[in-house]
Amino acid sequence: MTRVLPLTATLALLATGPAFAQTTPDTAQVVPGQEFMLQWDLDSDGKVTLDEARTHRADLFAMFDSDGNGTFTADELKGIDEFKAAQLEAGMGPGHQRPEGMQPGGGAGRGMGQGRGMMGQGGGQGAGFFASAEDQMRRFDSNGDGTITQAEFVAGTDQWFALRERTGDGVVTTDDFGPRRKF
16 A cells, blocks of 8 residues: 655654754754754744644544544554655655764664664664554554554653653753753
């Protein structure tokens, strides 16, 4: 099942690897988190709140739920994987805007696409963006029935948000991206 979806949808849905950096035309510098902010800051105020993250994740789920039944089927999960593969083949996805000389995995924190699991604890759930959608979604199956519902996916937003909100101010901004800093 091949489908054409915006890159934003797949990357934002899975968003388990390091944040994509954007190069600004006037400075040609990499701005960590800029692309994430463009996708997730729904009111364009320079910060992503937990409510915005919940809203956006619900929308993303709906985009991939092609039959509209409120759950991800095996075919829909395979479609996510096909889309990720197509993006990588097109030169997009994690690292496509990596600064010259930066090696894959540089600066990506523990468990964020470095083969230590989605949450930095192993658990055999793969390596971030490159893990199968089925493996990535398994952690959202709160009732253990083998099916991921939109409610379960959105309920996982709090944990997902906490991984990205590194400054302790309760919102995600570009300050939350890049190398870990002491605040």
